Amino acid sequence: MQMGHLENKVKSAYIHIPFCNTICSYCDFCKVYYKTNLIDSYLDSLSMEIAEYYKGELLDTIYIGGGTPSCLSIDKLKRLFSIIDKLKKIDNLEFTFECNPEDINEELLKLLKSWGVNRLSIGVESFNKKILKILNRRYDIDIFSKIDMCKKYFDNINIDLMYAIPSENIDILNNDIDTIIKLDVPHISTYSLIIDKNTVMYNKKYKNIDDELDYDMYKLIIDKLSRYNYHHYEVSNFSKNGYESKHNLTYWNNEYYYGFGVGASGYIDKTRYDNTKSITKYISGCYRLESNKLSYNETVENAFILGFRKIDGINIKDFENRYGFNPRNIDIVKKLVRENKLEISEYNIKINKNYIYTSNDILCEFLGIDYQIEKNKNK
Ligand SMILES: C[S@@+](CC[C@H](N)C(=O)[O-])C[C@H]1O[C@@H](n2cnc3c(N)ncnc32)[C@H](O)[C@@H]1O
Numbered sequence: 001m002q003m004g005h006l007e008n009k010v011k012s013a014y015i016h017i018p019f020c021n022t023i024c025s026y027c028d029f030c031k032v033y034y035k036t037n038l039i040d041s042y043l044d045s046l047s048m049e050i051a052e053y054y055k056g057e058l059l060d061t062i063y064i065g066g067g068t069p070s071c072l073s074i075d076k077l078k079r080l081f082s083i084i085d086k087l088k089k090i091d092n093l094e095f096t097f098e099c100n101p102e103d104i105n106e107e108l109l110k111l112l113k114s115w116g117v118n119r120l121s122i123g124v125e126s127f128n129k130k131i132l133k134i135l136n137r138r139y140d141i142d143i144f145s146k147i148d149m150c151k152k153y154f155d156n157i158n159i160d161l162m163y164a165i166p167s168e169n170i171d172i173l174n175n176d177i178d179t180i181i182k183l184d185v186p187h188i189s190t191y192s193l194i195i196d197k198n199t200v201m202y203n204k205k206y207k208n209i210d211d212e213l214d215y216d217m218y219k220l221i222i223d224k225l226s227r228y229n230y231h232h233y234e235v236s237n238f239s240k241n242g243y244e245s246k247h248n249l250t251y252w253n254n255e256y257y258y259g260f261g262v263g264a265s266g267y268i269d270k271t272r273y274d275n276t277k278s279i280t281k282y283i284s285g286c287y288r289l290e291s292n293k294l295s296y297n298e299t300v301e302n303a304f305i306l307g308f309r310k311i312d313g314i315n316i317k318d319f320e321n322r323y324g325f326n327p328r329n330i331d332i333v334k335k336l337v338r339e340n341k342l343e344i345s346e347y348n349i350k351i352n353k354n355y356i357y358t359s360n361d362i363l364c365e366f367l368g369i370d371y372q373i374e375k376n377k378n379k
């Protein structure tokens with residue numbers, strides 16, 4: 001199926017480092033306890049996976065996430081970076097490294113800088129001791145001095161903030177937002193707590209806060225951050241001008257990226273794939289769990305669902321170039337515009353901001369449509 005030129009470039013690589021020193025009560029990510037003797041075998045496998053699948057494309061963004069990449073020793077990090085060094089990069093690469101606050105020190109920051117990292121993503125989550133205890137995260141760290149130290153080396157810093165945690169109230173969140181604003185970093189990612197099965201929180205029978213409070217918290221975050229010039233550019237992400245995450249925009253723009261490492265996912269050559277979540281299998285060289293070549297309809301579905309995560313929505317021209325029809329002409333878009341749930345300008349289609357919080361309902365309407373028929377109707 002002809003889909004246009006923008007579809008074909010691999011832009012990004014995500015690299016997963018699954019090791020963590022402690023396991024947080026809410027965490028359903030692919031992670032294992034840090035074990036020194038596993039690290040080298042893991043890095044061997046990572047190196048082999050990259051050698052097997054990487055086709056030499058020039059990358060715009062690299063993201064090392066986890067797990068906790070920052071818990072590796074300096075020696076192991078040097079090995080990791082020498083593996084990643086084989087990837088070809090554009091000159092103004094965005095290169096992100098995830099850190100947990102307790103791991104931040106001058107030696108680590110110097111090393112990251114020397115290998116070309118230019119963006120840090122720091123899992124702060126909350127500043128409230130009671131909340132951090134519930135999350136089973138360290139609550140004895142002086143975040144202000146850690147962020148000051150980071151700023152000596154990096155200007156592009158993201159902080160992750162979680163909310164809607166059992167026993168959290170609006171005042172606690174309000175304090176957290178005030179504190180994060182004082183830290184004055186250019187990017188903030190927010191996460192409403194999800195209590196997944198197979199987590200300590202689930203087993204301890206913690207319950208989600210009620211929907212109304214969750215909504216009030218979401219509103220508070222948007223209102224306060226906007227007042228401090230954070231641009232709300234994606235459902236849960238905020239940035240100062242020019243500091244939007246290029247890496248995450250690759251995902252939301254439905255563009256190609258590699259996922260390397262245990263539990264990683266990728267999208268290459270019209271195919272979405274998931275790697276095994278088993279570290280044993282990964283180390284034995286079985287990387288892929290499953291891959292699924294997308295039909296035209298599935299590709300367009302993803303373009304809508306991911307694209308509408310961006311507050312500015314879908315760029316009409318790009319969409320038309322890539323998928324062969326003008327999205328404003330199709331029935332479901334027309335209907336949602338009539339219902340005032342979508343807004344159209346000359347350039348963009350986006351979700352009306354009053355519906356962002358409940359946007360899942362709108363996104364579901366884009367599932368199961370025969371876009372091939374829509375495309376033919378609109379030729
Ligand atoms: C990929 S995770 C891991 C990053 C890093 N290991 C850490 O703990 O900070 C990135 C972010 O997802 C968020 N997150 C993880 N599990 C979550 C959950 N169950 N509900 C909501 N947010 C979650 C946290 O804010 C976390 O910082």
Ligand code: SF4
Pocket residue numbers: 019020022023024027028029031066067068100123
């Ligand atoms: S939230 Fe982060 S640090 Fe905590 S267990 Fe999960 S991956 Fe590890």
